[in-house]
Amino acid sequence: MNNTIYMDNHATTPIAPEVLTAMMPYLTTHFGNASSTHPFGIAAKDVVDKARYQVAELLGCSAEEIIFTSGATESDNLAIRGIAYACREKGNHIITSTAEHHAILDTCHALAAEGFKTTYLPVDPYGRVSPDDVEAAITPKTVLMSFMYANNEVGTINPIVDIATVAAKHGVLFHSDAVQGIGQLTSNMEMLGLDLASLTAHKIYGPKGIGALYIRRNCSQPHSLFYGGGQEEGVRPGTLNVPGIVGLGAACELSKKYTEMGKSRVVTLRDTLHQKLGTCLDDIHLNGHPEQRLPGNLNLCFAGVQSHALLMGLKSVAVSTGSACDSESVKASHVLVAMGVPNELALTAVRFGLGRYNTAEEVDIVADEVVKVVNRLRALAPEW
């Protein structure tokens, strides 16, 4: 693994050294339960309070609007199911899109099986939802809409502010799976106009297994999905994961300090990689929006080369065929299918996810290796 260049930062990011340092005492000597009233517990509660504040600082909200969870899958479930159950008297209709993460799609499927009505809006060829489509889909029974901030496969950024305007006009709650956008893009909840938002630490150089749900003050409280000790205002009971929460807080603080210069460095690396590949290889296609895209995202189809064969051929590069959860599957990505990419081409897609720690030297090595392997595989394909 030591010689493998990591370019899969949409799947997960390495833990930043600063984050690990912040977490260490809470994995070792400072092991108290944040609900205990003795000094061990008080010390734990103090750092949980600090971390809640650090998350709130990044989101431009108040600490009381943050609920800690085990990650974005749980936050998405809590937002969608919790709000659906809480607003049942008012209506039973939820709107989302066909390009969402499975944490949203499968939650909506499960609610549909329970009798809720669900609408899956199409996306344009770049993967964006149209605010006009959103408005047209609203009915008097609509209680919630959920659209991701930025797509985890193709990096496309949704017009969140415009959708939020539509949601507010019709008094419908707006949740966003903001996992990929937070820390990379504008992360201020007020400016985005969101009522609820999911985030997770392991996409912003924090640990796995910890995340949060932002719930705007005065927004309907989601029903808890668990029964237990009443932690997190009873919305998410369970002993708090203190080291994880400290890690999430530290990762948020680090993200807040992450400069525009740092982001544009990643954009330059990504564009250099794209340009090098485009210069040396014919018939490669960019998936996702050319500009409205996450800084580190480069999702390309290499016509004639099955993405799994390419991944197997890349010996010193860690990239992905799309969403990590689907890496065992040979089905075309549901996101690319939703965008209208032909099935045969969609099966050739590879996602490069560049991050804070990638370098220009790595881009050169990756470009050379990809070109070599694509040319070798194309030479073997009779139709190529």
Ligand SMILES: Cc1ncc(COP(=O)(O)O)c(C=O)c1O
């Ligand atoms: C857009 C999106 N939503 C949800 C998740 C799930 O996050 P977690 O791993 O924290 O459950 C991911 C991670 O793959 C993601 O990219």
